[in-house]
Amino acid sequence: FLRFSTWMTVVGDASPGVSEEASGVTFSPIAWRKHWYPVAMEEFTTKDTPFAFTLLGTKLVIWFDLVAQEWRAVNDKCPHRLAPLSEGRVNAAGDIECPYHGWAFSGADGTCTTMPQKPKDDAMPAKACVSTYATARQDGMIWVWADEVLPGSPLPSTELIHTIEAMTDGHRAKHSISVENFFADLPYDATMAVENVIDVSHVAFTHHKTQGLRQFAAPVAYKLEAPITMGGFVTLQNSSSTWTDSDIRVRPLQTIFDAPHYQHTRLPIMGGKAAAYLGTYATPTTPGRSRLFLRLVTEDIPKVFQTIKTIQELFKPKFLQHHMRLSVLEDDNIFLHVQERELAIKTGANMATGATAWGKKLSDGEMDAAANKWAQSYLLPTLSDSPVISYRRWLAKAGPIDWAPGTNLNLGEPQSREELMERYLTHVEHCSLCKESLARVKTSRNVLAVAVPVVALTGRAILQVVFPELGWWKAAGVAWSLAGAGGAAWAVLGKWQKGFYKGTYPPPRNQGPAGGP
Numbered sequence: 001f002l003r004f005s006t007w008m009t010v011v012g013d014a015s016p017g018v019s020e021e022a023s024g025v026t027f028s029p030i031a032w033r034k035h036w037y038p039v040a041m042e043e044f045t046t047k048d049t050p051f052a053f054t055l056l057g058t059k060l061v062i063w064f065d066l067v068a069q070e071w072r073a074v075n076d077k078c079p080h081r082l083a084p085l086s087e088g089r090v091n092a093a094g095d096i097e098c099p100y101h102g103w104a105f106s107g108a109d110g111t112c113t114t115m116p117q118k119p120k121d122d123a124m125p126a127k128a129c130v131s132t133y134a135t136a137r138q139d140g141m142i143w144v145w146a147d148e149v150l151p152g153s154p155l156p157s158t159e160l161i162h163t164i165e166a167m168t169d170g171h172r173a174k175h176s177i178s179v180e181n182f183f184a185d186l187p188y189d190a191t192m193a194v195e196n197v198i199d200v201s202h203v204a205f206t207h208h209k210t211q212g213l214r215q216f217a218a219p220v221a222y223k224l225e226a227p228i229t230m231g232g233f234v235t236l237q238n239s240s241s242t243w244t245d246s247d248i249r250v251r252p253l254q255t256i257f258d259a260p261h262y263q264h265t266r267l268p269i270m271g272g273k274a275a276a277y278l279g280t281y282a283t284p285t286t287p288g289r290s291r292l293f294l295r296l297v298t299e300d301i302p303k304v305f306q307t308i309k310t311i312q313e314l315f316k317p318k319f320l321q322h323h324m325r326l327s328v329l330e331d332d333n334i335f336l337h338v339q340e341r342e343l344a345i346k347t348g349a350n351m352a353t354g355a356t357a358w359g360k361k362l363s364d365g366e367m368d369a370a371a372n373k374w375a376q377s378y379l380l381p382t383l384s385d386s387p388v389i390s391y392r393r394w395l396a397k398a399g400p401i402d403w404a405p406g407t408n409l410n411l412g413e414p415q416s417r418e419e420l421m422e423r424y425l426t427h428v429e430h431c432s433l434c435k436e437s438l439a440r441v442k443t444s445r446n447v448l449a450v451a452v453p454v455v456a457l458t459g460r461a462i463l464q465v466v467f468p469e470l471g472w473w474k475a476a477g478v479a480w481s482l483a484g485a486g487g488a489a490w491a492v493l494g495k496w497q498k499g500f501y502k503g504t505y506p507p508p509r510n511q512g513p514a515g516g517p
Contacts, residue, residue, distance in 0.1 A: 027230040029399030032056060033147040035260055036161045037283045038293050039073075040142045041181050044431045050096060051430070052076055052086035054285045056146050057407030060133060061086040065107050067094035072107025073133040073144050079112075085130070105130050109151055139167055140181065141281075141293065162262035164279040166297045178306065180296040182325040185426040187337045187415055189352040190261055190282035190290035190401075195391050196336055197280045197292075198235075198255050198263050201384040209508035210328045214517070220253070222386035228394050232257040235387045255387050260398065274300040284401050287353045288340065288411040294325065319437040323499045326423055330503040333420045341411055347373035350411065354400030359410030371396040421503040428500050438500045441493050448490040456483035 039053045039062060050063035053073075061076040061084070074096065076086050083100040091097045095104040095113050104114035112128035134145040136158045145156045166177055186193055196202070204217035225234040237253040255265045264279035277297040282290050344350035344357035349370035355361045362370070374392045403409065428434040459479025463470055470478070 025228045025393045025397050027397055029397070030230055030260060032260055032284075032402040034156075036136065036143045036145055036156065036158070037261065038141045038281045039144050039283065039291070040430070041183055041293065042137065042140050042142060043181060044183070044433050045142065046432045050086050050088065050090060052084065053144075055133075055144055056284050056401060057286055057404035058146070059084075059404075060144065061096055062135070062142065062144070063090050063096055063107070065094035066090070068108070070107075071135040071137060071142050072096070073135050074105060074107060074110055074130040077130070078103055078105075079128060079130065103128070107132065136161065139163055139295075140179075162258045162281070164264050164277050164295055164297055165266075166275070166277050166299050167295075171299075175299040176301070176306075178298045178301060178309075180321070182294045182296075182322060183427070183431075184292055184326060184329055185285070185430075186282075186290050186292050186329065187288070187333055187420055187426075188290065188340045189288055189350075190284040191352045191395055192336055192340045193280075193282035193290050193292050194257070194261065194263060195388055196332060197278075197282075198257060198265070198387040198391055199385075200253065200255070200265060200387075206331050206509065207328055209511075210324070210331055214509075219382065219384055221383040222255075224386065224390055228390055228397075230259060230398070232259045233390050233394060235390060257387075257391060257394070259394065269298075270302070274298065274302070284352070287350070287355075287359075287403065287407065287409050292329070317437065317496075319434050319500075320496070322427065322431065322434055323496075326427060326503060327507075330421055330505075331507050331509065334417060337420055338414055341414060343374065343377055344411065346377045349373075350400075350409075351395050352401050353403065353409040353411075355409040357411050359408060361409065367400070417505060418502075421505055422501070423499070423503060424501050434500060438497065441497050441500075445490055445493045445497065448486050448493070452483050452486040452490060455479055455486060459483065 033056065037055055039055065039060075040051070045051070047064035047066070050061050053060050053062055059076040060073050062071060062073045064070075065072050072094075074085070076084050078085055078098040078100060080098065080103055081100055083098055085096050085098055085105070088097045088099040091104055091114070093104070093113065095106050097104040097114070102114065102116045103112055105111065106113050110130045110132040112124055115124065115128065118124070131148045133147075134149045134155050136143040136145075138158055138161050143158075143161060149155065165171060166175070167179070171177070201217075201220050204212040204214055206212075208214050220237060222235045222237055225236050227233075234257075235255045253265065253267050255263060257263045261282045261284070262280070264277050267276045267278070268274075269276055275298070277295070277299075279295040279297065281293040283293070284290055340350075341357050347370050348356065349362055349367055350357055351371070351374075353359075354367055374396075378388075378392075380389055428438060456479065459482060460472070460476040463475040463478055464472065467475070
């Protein structure tokens with residue numbers, strides 16, 4: 001509905017000449033596990049079955065407890081014979097049941113509630129338990145606290161969850177809000193994902209014809225609003241001569257990074273009468289991989305545009321919006337996947353893992369020596385690079401992610417282009433909307449595969465029996481027209497079906513004649 005090409009016309013009005021950074025970043029490494037991380041969006045997650053999720057290298061099974069009406073998260077490993085609990089089911093009591101021998105565990109405290117092999121009068125073994133993790137439901141997302149919650153310990157406050165300004169209750173009371181949600185697994189780590197999404201200047205080129213246009217590329221002169229802290233930073237596009245601090249409705253493009261994984265960029269649109277927020281959460285899963293959650297929030301869009309969008313949605317299946325969002329991410333995937341490895345090799349360290357690109361753990365001294373080598377590895381000469389510089393300075397002090405013990409820190413060899421365009425395992429498998437839509441598309445194609453030849457071969461005769469006044473030629477014309485329409489629908493469905501499995505290469509920016517727009 002709203003494209004970045006529209007928003008970038010505002011970005012292009014940036015005025016040059018504001019100094020880029022405050023110097024000095026002095027905080028200590030952060031506690032990566034003392035934070036809430038989104039793991040799924042409720043609207044795209046079924047409550048019928050448990051699902052596996054890896055958070056900072058910790059393998060979890062997550063499910064909805066129908067009895068307690070809460071999401072639960074525990075270690076995805078049965079203490080009996082180490083079978084993955086995510087391959088099991090949720091029993092009538094709302095507990096997760098191991099598929100191997102039927103042991104069941106409470107999501108509330110991790111205790112074993114059912115052990116079919118144990119005599120009724122025998123005590124439950126004390127070690128028959130699993131680690132539990134606090135969960136929360138907020139802003140339509142399922143959140144997990146990355147540190148184990150010990151029995152009797154107070155639960156972490158949900159006030160620590162980062163929320164887009166426009167989605168707060170106070171903001172919603174004053175403005176009309178529209179929200180679009182999306183998520184996907186990425187073939188690079190969360191730190192690379194954050195670095196990418198805070199860099200607005202790449203949109204016009206990388207996402208040419210998907211969410212931007214090259215002709216809107218322009219300098220974006222940022223300034224840092226305050227010194228970088230453990231909690232993050234705020235960068236602001238250099239103000240125009242007509243803007244004042246009190247005029248919040250037309251304030252320039254603003255990017256906020258809230259540590260360790262959240263950012264949003266606010267873009268004034270329609271001459272400052274409306275605004276759009278691109279909010280993202282980058283959840284670390286395993287080294288070299290992450291899950292990105294995207295929230296596109298628009299506020300105060302005129303009703304005529306809202307009506308147009310509503311009409312468009314009536315005729316355009318929602319899963320096609322997911323296909324489009326996947327295309328946008330695929331614009332970046334190939335070079336960011338490679339860039340992550342190149343930076344780790346060039347600097348001698350992957351700042352997300354605290355190891356070399358090949359997984360050799362580095363000492364604190366070696367990490368300190370490598371922490372700022374990104375500045376020699378990247379060439380960042382313009383103010384448009386300010387958000388990336390700020391983030392890299394923050395990351396150098398924040399320290400590597402606190403991965404679970406035993407996590408393989410090796411980034412491995414780069415994946416092939418074909419692998420990087422894969423969609424089913426990175427999104428569809430985890431999205432109830434797309435998974436159900438794929439099943440319907442397949443069924444419809446199978447029906448048409450039978451119906452089209454039948455109509456083409458027998459339609460004329462059937463129509464002449466039912467409507468004898470049609471005559472041979474008219475009946476044949478109607479039958480063949482129906483068969484042709486059915487064949488066209490079958491072909492369109494085939495294109496849609498392919499879109500659930502693979503992206504398109506080359507990306508739109510590289511399509512068309514050389515030297516074209």
